[in-house]
Amino acid sequence: xxxxVIAGDGxxxxxxxxxxxxxxxxxxxxxxxxxxxxAARWQRTGELLPDSVLEELRGHDAILLGAIGDPGVxxxxxxxxxxxxxxxxxxxxxxxxxxxxxxxxRSPLADPGTIDMLCVREGTEGPYVGNGGVLRRDTxxxxxxxxxxxxxxxxxxxxxxxxxxxxARPRRHLTLIHKTNVLTHAGSLWSRTVEEVSAEFPEVTVxxxxxxxxxxxxxxxxxxxxxxxxxxxxxxxxxxxAAAVTGGIGLAASGNLxxxxxxxxxxxxxxxxxxxxxxxxxxDPTATVLSVGLLLEHLGSAxxxxxxxxxxxxxxxxxxxxxxxxxxEVGDRLAALAGG
Amino acid sequence: xxxxVIAGDGxxxxxxxxxxxxxxxxxxxxxxxxxxxxAARWQRTGELLPDSVLEELRGHDAILLGAIGDPGVxxxxxxxxxxxxxxxxxxxxxxxxxxxxxxxxRSPLADPGTIDMLCVREGTEGPYVGNGGVLRRDTxxxxxxxxxxxxxxxxxxxxxxxxxxxxARPRRHLTLIHKTNVLTHAGSLWSRTVEEVSAEFPEVTVxxxxxxxxxxxxxxxxxxxxxxxxxxxxxxxxxxxAAAVTGGIGLAASGNLxxxxxxxxxxxxxxxxxxxxxxxxxxDPTATVLSVGLLLEHLGSAxxxxxxxxxxxxxxxxxxxxxxxxxxEVGDRLAALAGG
Ligand SMILES: CC(C)[C@H](C(=O)O)[C@@H](O)C(=O)O
Ligand SMILES: CC(C)[C@H](C(=O)O)[C@@H](O)C(=O)O
Numbered sequence: 001x002x003x004x005v006i007a008g009d010g011x012x013x014x015x016x017x018x019x020x021x022x023x024x025x026x027x028x029x030x031x032x033x034x035x036x037x038x039a040a041r042w043q044r045t046g047e048l049l050p051d052s053v054l055e056e057l058r059g060h061d062a063i064l065l066g067a068i069g070d071p072g073v074x075x076x077x078x079x080x081x082x083x084x085x086x087x088x089x090x091x092x093x094x095x096x097x098x099x100x101x102x103x104x105x106r107s108p109l110a111d112p113g114t115i116d117m118l119c120v121r122e123g124t125e126g127p128y129v130g131n132g133g134v135l136r137r138d139t140x141x142x143x144x145x146x147x148x149x150x151x152x153x154x155x156x157x158x159x160x161x162x163x164x165x166x167x168a169r170p171r172r173h174l175t176l177i178h179k180t181n182v183l184t185h186a187g188s189l190w191s192r193t194v195e196e197v198s199a200e201f202p203e204v205t206v207x208x209x210x211x212x213x214x215x216x217x218x219x220x221x222x223x224x225x226x227x228x229x230x231x232x233x234x235x236x237x238x239x240x241x242a243a244a245v246t247g248g249i250g251l252a253a254s255g256n257l258x259x260x261x262x263x264x265x266x267x268x269x270x271x272x273x274x275x276x277x278x279x280x281x282x283x284d285p286t287a288t289v290l291s292v293g294l295l296l297e298h299l300g301s302a303x304x305x306x307x308x309x310x311x312x313x314x315x316x317x318x319x320x321x322x323x324x325x326x327x328x329e330v331g332d333r334l335a336a337l338a339g340g
Numbered sequence: 341x342x343x344x345v346i347a348g349d350g351x352x353x354x355x356x357x358x359x360x361x362x363x364x365x366x367x368x369x370x371x372x373x374x375x376x377x378x379a380a381r382w383q384r385t386g387e388l389l390p391d392s393v394l395e396e397l398r399g400h401d402a403i404l405l406g407a408i409g410d411p412g413v414x415x416x417x418x419x420x421x422x423x424x425x426x427x428x429x430x431x432x433x434x435x436x437x438x439x440x441x442x443x444x445x446r447s448p449l450a451d452p453g454t455i456d457m458l459c460v461r462e463g464t465e466g467p468y469v470g471n472g473g474v475l476r477r478d479t480x481x482x483x484x485x486x487x488x489x490x491x492x493x494x495x496x497x498x499x500x501x502x503x504x505x506x507x508a509r510p511r512r513h514l515t516l517i518h519k520t521n522v523l524t525h526a527g528s529l530w531s532r533t534v535e536e537v538s539a540e541f542p543e544v545t546v547x548x549x550x551x552x553x554x555x556x557x558x559x560x561x562x563x564x565x566x567x568x569x570x571x572x573x574x575x576x577x578x579x580x581x582a583a584a585v586t587g588g589i590g591l592a593a594s595g596n597l598x599x600x601x602x603x604x605x606x607x608x609x610x611x612x613x614x615x616x617x618x619x620x621x622x623x624d625p626t627a628t629v630l631s632v633g634l635l636l637e638h639l640g641s642a643x644x645x646x647x648x649x650x651x652x653x654x655x656x657x658x659x660x661x662x663x664x665x666x667x668x669e670v671g672d673r674l675a676a677l678a679g680g
C-alpha cells in the first residue's frame with residue numbers, strides 16, 4: 001500500500017503518528033510518503049498545494065491527513081487553498097462520516113440509546129464550490145454572494161452511494177436531509193434524485209427531513225437514523241451534531257472518497273488542529289485510528305478494518321473516562337490490540 | 341392594540357386561541373382581526389397572500405401567527421409564498437429566538453447547566469432570498485443553484501441590534517456564528533461588520549464560531565452562550581438545536597421584527613403545524629404564549645411581558661412532566677397566572 005501522509009498542523013502530527021502505528025501493526029507492507037503541507041509551509045513559503053505535489057499525491061493508493069489550520073492564518077486560506085482543494089481536485093464526492101456511540105463512551109445526552117448512523121455528505125458541490133463574490137467592498141453598499149451549485153451528475157452519484165451503503169446494513173433505512181421548503185431549486189433536484197434512485201433499491205425505506213428538524217432529532221431521537229445523505233454544507237453541520245451526541249469529535253472519523261476509484265481517497269479525523277493542546281501529547285488519536293479503519297475498508301481490506309474497529313471498541317469500553325488521554329499510550333494499546 | 345391574527349394550519353388555531361386568551365388577560369384593550377391564510381385557503385382558492393391582505397396587515401400594530409403548513413401542499417409553496425413573503429415584505433430583518441432552560445423542564449442533555457441565550461437570526465437575506473434556478477431540469481445535465489445574498493445594509497442592522505441586546509444583558513457577550521473559512525465572501529462581510537460595530541460597544545465581549553463547531557458546543561456547553569448573531573440559514577438550524585437542548589420546540593418562541601418599527605412585527609412559535617396531533621387539544625401552547633411575551637415587549641409593554649413570562653416560568657416549574665398536555669388547560673392556567 002502506497003500511502004501519502006499529510007500530518008499537517010497542531011495536533012495533526014501527533015495523531016497521525018498513532019494512526020500509522022496502528023496501520024503498521026495490521027498492514028506491514030506499508031510504504032508511506034510524508035508531505036509537508038499546511039500552515040507552517042504557507043507561512044514559510046507562501047505555498048499551499050503546488051501542482052507538482054498534487055500530481056505526486058495522485059500516484060498513491062490513499063492519503064492520511066491529520067489536521068490543517070492555525071489561528072495565525074486568515075480564515076479560508078488553508079481551507080480553500082489546501083483542504084477543499086484536495087477534496088475538489090481529487091473528486092472526493094463522498095464525505096463518509098460514521099457516528100456510533102461506543103460502549104463506555106459518555107454521551108452528553110441523558111438517554112442516548114443506541115446510536116449507529118452513517119452520514120454520507122456530498123463533497124464536491126453545494127455552497128462549498130467557492131462561487132461567490134463581493135461588490136463595493138468596505139462601503140455601505142457592499143454586497144457579498146455565495147452560490148450553491150448542484151448538478152444531477154453530482155447529486156445522483158452520492159445518492160446512489162448512500163443507497164448502496166443503506167442496502168448493505170441491517171436496517172436498510174435512508175434519510176435525506178435538506179431544506180426543500182426554502183432552497184426549492186436545489187431541494188427539488190435532491191428530492192427527485194432520491195425518489196428516482198430509490199426505485200432501484202425497493203428494499204431501502206426512505207425518509208426526508210428538513211435540516212433544522214433533523215438537527216433537533218439528532219439530539220432527541222438519534223436512534224432513528226441509519227444512513228443519512230445530504231449536501232456539503234448541511235453535512236458539515238449535522239455530522240458535528242452527530243459527533244457531539246456520540247462523544248465528541250475526538251472520536252469522529254471521516255473518509256473523503258472518490259468512490260469511482262480514479263483518485264486516491266483521503267482519510268482524516270473530523271477534528272481540527274487544536275492548537276491549544278498541540279505538542280502536549282494529550283490529543284486523542286482515536287478519530288484518526290477510526291479513519292485508518294475507513295481507509296482499510298475502502299481499499300478492500302475489510303478484515304483488517306474490522307480488527308482496527310474492534311480494537312477501538314474494546315479500548316473505549318475499558319478506558320477510564322476520567323483519566324487524561326495520553327496520545328502515544330492510546331496508540332500503543334490500539335496497535336497491540338489490532339495487531340495481536 | 342390592533343392585532344392581526346393568522347391562526348393558520350394544523351395546531352395553529354388551537355395554540356393561537358390560548359395565546360390570545362393570555363394576551364387578553366393582561367391587555368384588555370385588544371382589537372383582533374383574524375386572517376384566513378394558509379394551506380386551506382390555498383387549496384380552496386389558489387391564493388397565498390393577496391396584495392390587498394398584505395396591505396391590511398400593514399395597518400396593524402403586530403401580527404400573531406400560529407403555524408403554516410400541510411403535508412398535502414408541495415414543499416416551498418406556503419413557505420415561499422406566504423410565511424417568507426410576510427417576513428420579506430414586512431422587512432422582518434431580526435428573527436429573535438430566545439432559548440432558555442426553565443426550571444422544571446427536562447432537557448435531553450444529561451448535564452445542561454444554566455442555558456439562557458438569545459439568538460438573533462437575520463431574517464431577510466442570505467440563502468433565503470429565493471434567488472436560484474434550475475437549468476435542464478429532469479435531464480442528466482440538470483444544474484440547480486441557490487444564491488446567498490448578503491448586504492452591508494442588511495448585515496449591519498441586525499448586527500447592531502444584536503449588540504444592543506447584548507449590552508442590555510448581564511453577561512454582555514456576543515457570538516457570531518458563520519462559516520467564514522468556506523463561505524469566505526459572505527463570511528468576510530459578517531466578520532468585518534461585527535468588528536466595526538463592536539467598536540461602538542466596547543463593553544460587549546465578542547466571540548466567533550464556525551456553525552459546525554457551534555452546533556456541537558450548543559450540545560456540550562450551551563451555558564457559554566449569551567447573545568448569538570447569525571445569518572438566516574445558520575440561524576434556522578442553530579435555533580432548532582438551541583430549542584432541542586432547552587426542552588423542545590413546544591417551548592420555543594420567536595419574533596420576526598422590523599426593528600425600525602415601520603412595519604408590524606410578527607410573533608410565532610417556532611414549531612410547525614403538527615398535523616399528526618391537530619384537533620386533539622393536546623398541542624402545547626406555551627411557545628405561542630412566550631411569543632405573546634415577545635410581542636408585548638416589542639410593543640413597549642415590558643411589565644406585561646414580564647407577567648406573561650413569569651406565568652410561564654411558574655407553570656413550567658410546577659407541571660407534572662409525565663402528564664399529557666391539554667392545550668386549553670395550559671392556556672387557562674397561564675391566563676389566570678398572568679392576569680391575576
Ligand atoms: C475545515 C473545514 C473546511 C471543513 C469543512 O467545512 O468541510 C471541516 O469543518 C470538516 O467538516 O471537515
Ligand atoms: C417553515 C420554514 C420556512 C421556517 C424557516 O426556515 O425559517 C421555519 O423552519 C422557521 O424556522 O421558522
